Amino acid sequence: MKTALVGRLKHHAAAFAAVFLFFAAYPNPGSGAVFNPETFTLANGMQVVVVSNHRVPVVVHMVWYKVGAADEAPGKSGIAHFFEHLMFKGTPKFPDGLFSQTVARNGGRENAFTSTDYTAYFQTVAKDRLKIVMEMEADRMTNLVLTPEQVEPERRVILEERSQRVESDPASILQEHVGAALFMNHPYRRPVIGWEHEIRALSMEDITQFYKRWYAPNNAILVVAGDITAAELRPLAEKYYGVIPRGPKLTRERPTEPPQRAARQVELRDERVRQPSWSRVFLAPSHFFGASEHVYPLEVLSDILGGGATSRLYANLVVKQKLAVSAGSFYGGRGLGPARFGIFASPRSGVGIDQIEAAVEDVLEKIRTSGVTDDEVARAKARIQAQAVYARDSLRAGARSLGSALASGRRVEDVESWPERIEAVSRPAVESAFAAVMVEGSSVTARLLPTEENM
Amino acid sequence: MGILNKTISMAVFLAFFCIFLLGRPHGATALEVQRVVSPGGIEAWLIEDHTNPIIAMRFAFRGGANLDPAGKQGLANLVSGLLDEGAGPLDSQAFQQRLEDLAITLRFDAGRDTFGGRLRTLTVNRDTAFDLLTKSLTVPRFDAEPVERLRSQILATLRREAEDPDMIARRKLFATLFPDHPYGRPVSGSKEAVAAISADDLRGFVARRLAREGLAIGVVGDISPTRLATSLDNVFGALPAKGTDWRVAEAKPARTGTTEVIRKPTPQSAIVFGQRGVKRDNADYYAAYVLNHILGGGGFTSRLYNEVREKRGLAYSVYAALYPMDFAGLIFGGSGTRNEAAAKTVEIVRAQWKRMADSGPTAEELTDARQFLTGSFALRFSSSARIAAVLVAMQLDDLGIDYLDRRNAFIDAVTLDDVRRVARDLLDPNGLTFVVVGQPNGL
Numbered sequence: 001m002k003t004a005l006v007g008r009l010k011h012h013a014a015a016f017a018a019v020f021l022f023f024a025a026y027p028n029p030g031s032g033a034v035f036n037p038e039t040f041t042l043a044n045g046m047q048v049v050v051v052s053n054h055r056v057p058v059v060v061h062m063v064w065y066k067v068g069a070a071d072e073a074p075g076k077s078g079i080a081h082f083f084e085h086l087m088f089k090g091t092p093k094f095p096d097g098l099f100s101q102t103v104a105r106n107g108g109r110e111n112a113f114t115s116t117d118y119t120a121y122f123q124t125v126a127k128d129r130l131k132i133v134m135e136m137e138a139d140r141m142t143n144l145v146l147t148p149e150q151v152e153p154e155r156r157v158i159l160e161e162r163s164q165r166v167e168s169d170p171a172s173i174l175q176e177h178v179g180a181a182l183f184m185n186h187p188y189r190r191p192v193i194g195w196e197h198e199i200r201a202l203s204m205e206d207i208t209q210f211y212k213r214w215y216a217p218n219n220a221i222l223v224v225a226g227d228i229t230a231a232e233l234r235p236l237a238e239k240y241y242g243v244i245p246r247g248p249k250l251t252r253e254r255p256t257e258p259p260q261r262a263a264r265q266v267e268l269r270d271e272r273v274r275q276p277s278w279s280r281v282f283l284a285p286s287h288f289f290g291a292s293e294h295v296y297p298l299e300v301l302s303d304i305l306g307g308g309a310t311s312r313l314y315a316n317l318v319v320k321q322k323l324a325v326s327a328g329s330f331y332g333g334r335g336l337g338p339a340r341f342g343i344f345a346s347p348r349s350g351v352g353i354d355q356i357e358a359a360v361e362d363v364l365e366k367i368r369t370s371g372v373t374d375d376e377v378a379r380a381k382a383r384i385q386a387q388a389v390y391a392r393d394s395l396r397a398g399a400r401s402l403g404s405a406l407a408s409g410r411r412v413e414d415v416e417s418w419p420e421r422i423e424a425v426s427r428p429a430v431e432s433a434f435a436a437v438m439v440e441g442s443s444v445t446a447r448l449l450p451t452e453e454n455m
Numbered sequence: 456m457g458i459l460n461k462t463i464s465m466a467v468f469l470a471f472f473c474i475f476l477l478g479r480p481h482g483a484t485a486l487e488v489q490r491v492v493s494p495g496g497i498e499a500w501l502i503e504d505h506t507n508p509i510i511a512m513r514f515a516f517r518g519g520a521n522l523d524p525a526g527k528q529g530l531a532n533l534v535s536g537l538l539d540e541g542a543g544p545l546d547s548q549a550f551q552q553r554l555e556d557l558a559i560t561l562r563f564d565a566g567r568d569t570f571g572g573r574l575r576t577l578t579v580n581r582d583t584a585f586d587l588l589t590k591s592l593t594v595p596r597f598d599a600e601p602v603e604r605l606r607s608q609i610l611a612t613l614r615r616e617a618e619d620p621d622m623i624a625r626r627k628l629f630a631t632l633f634p635d636h637p638y639g640r641p642v643s644g645s646k647e648a649v650a651a652i653s654a655d656d657l658r659g660f661v662a663r664r665l666a667r668e669g670l671a672i673g674v675v676g677d678i679s680p681t682r683l684a685t686s687l688d689n690v691f692g693a694l695p696a697k698g699t700d701w702r703v704a705e706a707k708p709a710r711t712g713t714t715e716v717i718r719k720p721t722p723q724s725a726i727v728f729g730q731r732g733v734k735r736d737n738a739d740y741y742a743a744y745v746l747n748h749i750l751g752g753g754g755f756t757s758r759l760y761n762e763v764r765e766k767r768g769l770a771y772s773v774y775a776a777l778y779p780m781d782f783a784g785l786i787f788g789g790s791g792t793r794n795e796a797a798a799k800t801v802e803i804v805r806a807q808w809k810r811m812a813d814s815g816p817t818a819e820e821l822t823d824a825r826q827f828l829t830g831s832f833a834l835r836f837s838s839s840a841r842i843a844a845v846l847v848a849m850q851l852d853d854l855g856i857d858y859l860d861r862r863n864a865f866i867d868a869v870t871l872d873d874v875r876r877v878a879r880d881l882l883d884p885n886g887l888t889f890v891v892v893g894q895p896n897g898l
Contacts (some may be wrong), residue, residue: 056833057833097761106826112881125834126833160792163793164772188515272721273618274614285835308555341673348607349607379555389507393509394837394846
């Protein structure tokens with residue numbers, strides 16, 4: 001992802017949206033259902049989702065656990081992600097890296113990822129190798145054995161990862177502060193990778209307890225996409241995953257946000273910065289937080305405001321007023337907790353950050369007083385819906401979308417009905433969503449700047 | 456937001472070269488490549504697939520940023536940003552709005568050796584999509600507003616890259632390896648060069664560089680060969696038959712054996728390294744490819760991964776990749792490690808280089824690598840656009856239209872003796888060039 005984001009600035013908003021669609025949550029609509037998945041549940045409570053795509057004899061096999069960084073105990077930040085790395089270490093049956101060796105020997109690719117709300121492991125393999133990865137993935141759900149000799153080098157790897165992703169990048173350092181300021185009480189305030197001092201302090205005992213608590217079939221979702229049907233998968237799922245005993249019933253209890261009344265400002269001056277940037281993030285409703293009727297209108301609003309080269313922000317700040325090199329917006333309401341609605345812009349050479357802020361506020365003020373147009377709403381809806389067809393073309397998009405939805409508390413029907421939900425969004429709904437969310441008292445404004453001598 | 460992968464993808468480097476289809480376990484490829492030649496003589500390779508109402512096209516003109524004139528480096532890159540910023544009767548906003556409203560993706564990108572484009576559309580908007588592509592290639596406007604906007608955006612990108620230790624290191628490495636060759640210069644140019652590019656330069660680029668000779672086209676999706684043939688003439692038929700010669704001098708990466716340090720205030724040192732490699736048409740290409748996979752290739756199994764990351768926890772990412780360009784072969788790698796451990800990481804990479812040069816891989820490593828490389832081909836075919844990119848690469852590299860069916864046999868034919876010989880001849884631990892950006896101790 002790091003390299004993929006090095007692109008032309010004018011596509012930043014689009015790239016952001018694309019990455020978001022594919023990595024954070026659901027795709028999109030068209031007419032009727034999106035992915036047409038088949039689903040069933042094993043006797044031990046493990047959900048199974050199958051998305052058929054028969055172009056090549058390949059399958060993507062994913063197991064999603066309903067645990068993410070926001071489920072970590074206070075003081076234990078980073079453990080969900082740390083544990084994700086440790087899942088590659090070994091079991092009595094597949095010890096010492098044999099998991100990855102076996103995947104590779106069978107021509108497979110694999111990886112894993114951790115977010116605030118889930119942790120997922122996946123392999124892409126030829127269809128006739130599916131049972132091999134299923135056996136190994138099922139095995140490590142409960143049979144992992146860890147030693148300090150494995151954990152300590154991995155802790156160093158994770159500290160290097162933190163260094164590479166955050167400490168080497170002033171914009172990322174600032175984003176950690178934005179998160180901590182925006183969420184006053186919800187655990188989304190902590191970075192997924194964790195705070196360095198807490199990563200250093202995680203003990204073997206913490207790690208073992210985390211594994212025992214969260215890794216169980218009744219807290220997991222199996223998603224297989226590609227050249228397969230549910231009828232073919234079911235016997236394999238029962239054989240490999242169905243035999244794992246159900247764990248205790250789990251609930252995800254997280255502190256939530258109090259009312260927010262004061263606008264917050266964060267500013268980072270760093271001698272490494274050469275290109276300043278400005279952003280404002282508002283606390284926003286999601287399916288499970290706040291006024292969730294605004295979720296779909298906010299998706300349309302984000303497209304109108306900052307979705308591409310003809311959006312309000314880009315057309316005004318970048319094209320007409322020539323103040324910025326990039327400008328856009330983002331919204332993600334698909335998480336289990338509160339959402340963010342964000343606006344960002346980065347100045348052209350010689351333009352001050354205050355000018356950028358004023359220009360963004362003008363764009364917002366115009367919507368506040370005059371609203372959006374029916375034409376803008378119709379066009380945004382059509383654009384969003386066209387993406388559904390493209391999503392179906394991708395081997396992984398369906399697996400990603402359905403897995404993240406189910407792991408974040410949503411249902412298959414929520415993903416599949418997305419086209420109709422977007423279609424139903426009206427202009428007044430977009431305007432009332434705007435009014436509900438663009439409240440300065442529940443926002444954080446961030447400025448990334450060079451040090452004075454570098455300006 | 457806040458999604459972390461176990462590893463950063465190395466696919467960016469590998470994607471160009473690891474193309475492909477599963478031969479095994481199923482034997483034949485599931486995809487049939489057709490050669491389509493238009494009445495006007497324009498050729499495209501097509502995989503017809505009517506499953507979804509989508510058409511994906513990729514194409515590339517031979518000759519990229521390598522041909523940018525002295526003092527105007529970054530020309531190809533600036534043009535690539537401007538072709539979809541207004542053409543014919545449509546100004547920039549009108550053109551972009553047409554693309555956005557119909558959910559058409561149309562983009563161009565400048566590489567070192569090629570100037571490429573991509574188009575993706577729903578079938579229902581096919582004719583409009585091809586028409587917009589035609590306009591962008593034949594009557595781009597280069598209005599002052601988008602020219603200055605894109606210029607300012609590229610300058611901002613250059614400033615951002617100047618903040619990024621890894622990018623600083625890569626630029627320095629290429630400059631060191633290719634001191635007197637276009638490969639030593641960044642595709643996006645420099646502040647001064649980008650500022651010097653005029654509208655005439657942009658128009659001259661289109662007139663001289665976008666020609667039918669040296670054009671490779673790949674198409675995947677919901678379109679018949681007959682319909683495609685007609686569209687090919689509509690889109691590319693008006694381009695001149697011949698353009699500027701795209702060939703540049705052959706280059707050999709410099710053999711320095713040095714470790715160059717650029718001091719920057721950052722807790723982690725970005726490390727990159729490189730040496731002579733092989734070009735795509737080299738008889739030992741596949742042996743080198745297998746060799747590199749064992750030494751530093753993707754996944755969680757390479758020697759560098761094991762020695763640097765798994766055993767010692769020195770880095771989150773460490774890799775090496777074959778980087779075959781049209782006029783030079785290169786092996787390129789990188790890592791990122793805390794400043795105190797940078798010297799150690801450099802030492803380990805060099806030691807692993809030497810160990811491989813001295814004794815090659817084991818028989819088991821070779822078997823594993825062959826199994827991975829042959830078995831994983833089909834995994835690349837995960838979307839229409841990615842398959843179309845493969846079709847273009849096959850043409851640019853002159854691999855033959857039946858390459859997908861033959862490719863695994865090339866990998867399987869690589870013997871232990873081949874890999875040992877290539878390891879000995881190619882890997883040059885004492886000639887390897889390192890660039891380290893950060894505050895590395897002991898370097």
